[in-house]
Amino acid sequence: MSRLTRLLKHRLFDEADAHKALGDAALERVGARVRESETRHSGEIRVCVEAGLPLSYLWRGASARERAVAMFGKLRVWDTEANNGVLIYLLLAEHAIEIVADRGIDRHVGAQGWHHILDGMRAQFRAGHFEAGLLAAVEAVDALLVRHFALQPGQANPNELPDAPWRV
Template identity: 50%
Template sequence: MRRLLQNAFEGWFQLPRRFPSAVLDEIAALVAAGERMHDGEVRVAIEARLNLSAVLSGMTATDRAHELFSHLRVWDTERNCGVLLYVLLAEHRIEIVADRGIARRVSDAEWESLCDRIREGFARGDWRSGLLRGVEQANALLSMHFPDDGSRRGHGELPDEPIIL
């Protein structure tokens, strides 16, 4: 019942206030800058709330992140190097889904540390800084585990701009 109420009444009005277009532009710029230093592809998705029928059918934030990973074709990169950072505002959830090429190199503990960093910013009400620091940490992890080998295509395979759902 709690999840149903959260998704019915939370999140939808918070998104533009917490992530105005200027912040979304900063996130896109940070994703692009990071992708010049590593061979990963970072995609950020921010969703206000889940559809109530999805909640009633048992969909979790983890399920939704995996669904978006597929729908946004984050899995469909040449080197299996896509990472999705998913934020579900209504439930205060952060999920990370990494493609198999990256999942073999970056541990769950490293991803959990990244989620913790984002949560810390969000808990302080600093949505901008929380998400920017998370993207920075994702870029750092990818630079360490998936460094640029000099054969980059010159442009990212996935859009740098966060998707708002």
């Protein structure tokens, strides 16, 4: 895709498009699923939905992955006690999805495990099923966090990060 075409595509997508793809009720359901998930493990899951990349990213030809890594830091997903935060990032203008995981969980899952989750999300997003894709991703990340960071009976997970998805 040419630089100009990409720039126009991202500038045409705005918050109204993000709201149309994932309305308030859909985001509340995703947030509720994250909240429920975090009662079973010590990890933290953040979901970020962005309509289009900021101009500064577009000018330098930055990828969705670069933006996801930046949002991982901005949303403080790295700042968890056990280093087991996971960001699920959706860029609507490109139907791009990324997962950025902190080192605590990443050492258990690795690139292949994350790519498997991403493949399932891509199929849902291509079909326009954004909520279903995000819920499936939260389910898959939840299963990994439960496997590697399950809470013991009587143990609570202090909620270190907001559960509600971040929509930009």
